[in-house]
Amino acid sequence: MNRIRRALVAALAAGLLRPLASLAAAWNKDAFGAKNAADALKSLGAANAVPSHDLVIEAPQIAENGAVVPIEITSSVRGTRSIMVLVDKNPFPLVGKFDFAEGALPFVKLNVKMGETSDVRVVAEAGGRYYVATREIKVTIGGCGG
Amino acid sequence: MIRRLVCLFLLGGFSCTAVLAQDTKKEIQRYQQMIAEGSPVELFELEGETLWKKPQGPSNLSLERCDLGLGPGMLKGAYARLPRYFKDADQVMDLESRLLHCMVTLQGRKREEATRRVFGNDDRPSEMELLSAYIAGRSRGAKISPGLSHPREKQAYELGRALFFHRAGAWDFSCASCHGEEGKRIRMQDLPVLYKPQHARPVVATWPAYRVSNSTFKTMQWRLNDCYRQMRMPEPAFASETTVALTLFLTATGRGEPYRGPGTKR
Amino acid sequence: MAAGPMKMRATLGNGYTDLRVLMSHPMETGQRKDPDGKLVPMHFIQSVVVKVNGRTVVDGQISQGVSRNPVFSFRIKGGAKGDKIEVSWVDNQGESNKTEGAVA
Numbered sequence: 001m002n003r004i005r006r007a008l009v010a011a012l013a014a015g016l017l018r019p020l021a022s023l024a025a026a027w028n029k030d031a032f033g034a035k036n037a038a039d040a041l042k043s044l045g046a047a048n049a050v051p052s053h054d055l056v057i058e059a060p061q062i063a064e065n066g067a068v069v070p071i072e073i074t075s076s077v078r079g080t081r082s083i084m085v086l087v088d089k090n091p092f093p094l095v096g097k098f099d100f101a102e103g104a105l106p107f108v109k110l111n112v113k114m115g116e117t118s119d120v121r122v123v124a125e126a127g128g129r130y131y132v133a134t135r136e137i138k139v140t141i142g143g144c145g146g
Numbered sequence: 147m148i149r150r151l152v153c154l155f156l157l158g159g160f161s162c163t164a165v166l167a168q169d170t171k172k173e174i175q176r177y178q179q180m181i182a183e184g185s186p187v188e189l190f191e192l193e194g195e196t197l198w199k200k201p202q203g204p205s206n207l208s209l210e211r212c213d214l215g216l217g218p219g220m221l222k223g224a225y226a227r228l229p230r231y232f233k234d235a236d237q238v239m240d241l242e243s244r245l246l247h248c249m250v251t252l253q254g255r256k257r258e259e260a261t262r263r264v265f266g267n268d269d270r271p272s273e274m275e276l277l278s279a280y281i282a283g284r285s286r287g288a289k290i291s292p293g294l295s296h297p298r299e300k301q302a303y304e305l306g307r308a309l310f311f312h313r314a315g316a317w318d319f320s321c322a323s324c325h326g327e328e329g330k331r332i333r334m335q336d337l338p339v340l341y342k343p344q345h346a347r348p349v350v351a352t353w354p355a356y357r358v359s360n361s362t363f364k365t366m367q368w369r370l371n372d373c374y375r376q377m378r379m380p381e382p383a384f385a386s387e388t389t390v391a392l393t394l395f396l397t398a399t400g401r402g403e404p405y406r407g408p409g410t411k412r
Numbered sequence: 413m414a415a416g417p418m419k420m421r422a423t424l425g426n427g428y429t430d431l432r433v434l435m436s437h438p439m440e441t442g443q444r445k446d447p448d449g450k451l452v453p454m455h456f457i458q459s460v461v462v463k464v465n466g467r468t469v470v471d472g473q474i475s476q477g478v479s480r481n482p483v484f485s486f487r488i489k490g491g492a493k494g495d496k497i498e499v500s501w502v503d504n505q506g507e508s509n510k511t512e513g514a515v516a
Contacts, residue, residue: 024459024502025471032475060177062170064334064412068358068479070180087477091443095477102489103469104462105428109485111184113441113477140334141359186434186481192417268480269438361480 025099032094037086037121040094044084046123049130052077057122057135063114066139072109075124075131080106082125089118114139174334178411185410187279187356190271190363194280197273203253212248214241214281215293225285226405229302229394230293238293238302240393241281242274242367243385264384265368268361275363278354279408286407290350292397299394302387306395309388310341315379321392323377335412343399350400352409359412366393418511422488422497429491429515431462433484433499441476455505457482463498464488491515 034040041047058072073083083106086093095112106124114120117138124131199208214224215232229240235247242264249260266272293299313320324330325340338345354365370389371381382388416436423430435457442454454476462470470486488497493515500510 024461024468025473027458027473032473060173060180062173062177064174064177065359067361068181070177070184072180072485090477092475092477094475096472096474098473099471101467101469101471103464103467105487105489107485107487108470108472109184110474111181111479111483113479184432184483184485186436186483188419189417189434189436189481192419358479 028094028097031097032092034094035092037088037093040086040092041123044094044097044123046084046125046130046132049123049132052124052131052133055122055124055131055133057120057133058109059120059135059137061136062138062140064140066114066116066141068111069114069120069137069139070109070111071120073107073122075106075126077106077124077126077131079126080124083108084123084125085110085112086121086123087112087114087118088121089116090114093121171336181358181412182410185356185358187363187408187410188283190276190279190356191283191408192280193271194276194278194283197276198280203249203255205252205254207253209245209248209252209277211252212245214244221281221284223285223288225282226288226290228292229299229390229397231296231298238296238298238390238394240366240385240390241278242365243390245274245277245281246385261384265371266362271363274367275354275365278365279363282354282405282408285405288405290347290397290401290403290405292394292401294398294401302391302394303398305387306391306393306398307341309392310395315377317378319377319379321373340396341399343401346396346400347403348400350397351403351406352411355409355411357411363408364411418499418501418509420497420499420511420513422491422495422513422515424491424493424515425487427490429488429495429497431486431488431497431499433460433462433486433511435482435484435501435509437480437482437501437503439476439478439480439482455503457501457503459502460484461500462486462488463500464491465496466498488515 031040031043034043054076056074059070063069075083082097082099085096087095096110098108100106114137119134119136121132121134199210201208211218215227215230216224225241229238231238246260249255250257263272264274266275294303310321324337328339330337338349340346353369354363356363367384367389370392374381419434421432437457438455440452440455442451444452446452456476457474460472460474461468469488495515497515498510498512500508502508
């Protein structure tokens with residue numbers, strides 16, 4: 001038992017056992033650091049995305065508070081492997097990129113921050129091609145009260 | 147789009163405004179529904195449960211023997227039956243005053259220490275906020291039914307009602323100044339007419355609540371404190387007779403409504 | 413600051429399993445000032461991974477543009493009672509957390 005333990009510790013120290021972080025996809029610094037939607041899409045290879053009605057965005061038209069804006073995305077584009085979410089007017093538009101393997105439906109619901117009224121842009125990747133849908137969400141700052 | 151075109155052709159300008167205002171209200175309701183469905187509220191309930199079971203104070207005991215009206219440690223449905231009269235304290239108490247009572251009598255803590263930080267922030271919620279989230283969550287589905295039969299409860303209700311309509315302070319405001327007339331709003335927030343049951347019911351069914359605008363969990367004590375601040379009146383002392391009376395008036399007005407669990411608000 | 417509580421709930425739906433995950437995290441953008449006027453440094457979850465019975469089915473990268481205390485919903489294809497689901501996250505400061513559960 002002791003020998004096994006020592007071997008494990010040595011392996012960890014040698015970096016042979018990869019920590020949680022490196023098992024997932026590397027964080028795309030260029031895309032997430034892009035300051036406008038066009039640059040972010042270019043970084044993702046999605047500059048020529050075509051509009052598609054099969055990419056559906058469920059979201060309120062008005063958000064009482066920009067700190068939490070709920071967005072639900074469903075892609076019925078066949079073979080969707082990835083969904084990307086951008087808020088055009090945010091300082092860094094790309095907010096998320098979700099890769100789906102066999103076993104998950106191309107669907108995600110998340111809460112995003114919006115600094116002001118803006119288009120929310122959703123891109124789906126399927127078979128090497130890119131599809132896009134947009135939706136404007138108005139952001140108000142509510143008044144006092146519960 | 148088509149709706150608005152129809153509006154221009156068939157209806158007058160007045161009706162157009164009404165239709166657009168209705169759309170706005172519906173969209174805001176949709177926002178409120180969607181954030182409630184994807185709310186971190188349950189995390190506060192989880193942390194609250196841990197805190198409820200944590201031994202604290204000179205007695206090194208947890209709050210698990212605290213009696214919230216249904217017997218020591220009996221939490222299911224207890225929040226929905228507050229405020230009510232408690233013989234051992236000889237007082238009408240709401241959730242937070244009862245928790246404070248248990249912290250002092252069960253755990254041996256000093257009132258001053260237990261109330262040093264009753265309202266938290268986004269980095270660190272207060273004990274009262276976490277405990278309120280947990281205990282209120284245990285009343286999901288229970289009908290709101292505060293105590294109204296004991297003479298002290300009736301007294302507290304009358305006091306709460308009088309306070310609701312009593313104008314005071316630098317601006318000569320009462321609760322009714324904002325919450326006393328149909329059709330009022332502050333910026334985008336519709337103001338419920340809280341002395342009317344149909345308005346009070348959904349309100350009392352969703353407090354305490356997580357507030358998305360500052361990522362904090364707010365209790366009823368905080369809500370009343372902040373209302374007084376907004377009315378430019380001195381803030382009431384924590385768990386004061388005033389706050390309990392007002393809470394009883396509001397829950398009594400909303401009674402019968404199934405409690406939905408801690409809410410999520412902007 | 414230690415990673416706060418995390419919670420998941422997986423319920424069988426119509427041909428898929430609804431997975432909801434709640435995470436405690438400040439998701440600081442690096443643009444907010446603290447009460448003393450100092451900028452609060454960037455601190456946000458970068459990676460979210462969902463595994464079903466040990467296999468990765470969702471690999472997500474997110475930014476500070478996601479709301480504080482993130483809540484995600486995903487849909488697992490099919491799914492059966494008892495399937496093991498694990499959701500984990502790693503943030504830009506190397507902190508991580510994970511939660512496990514079974515399909516109900």
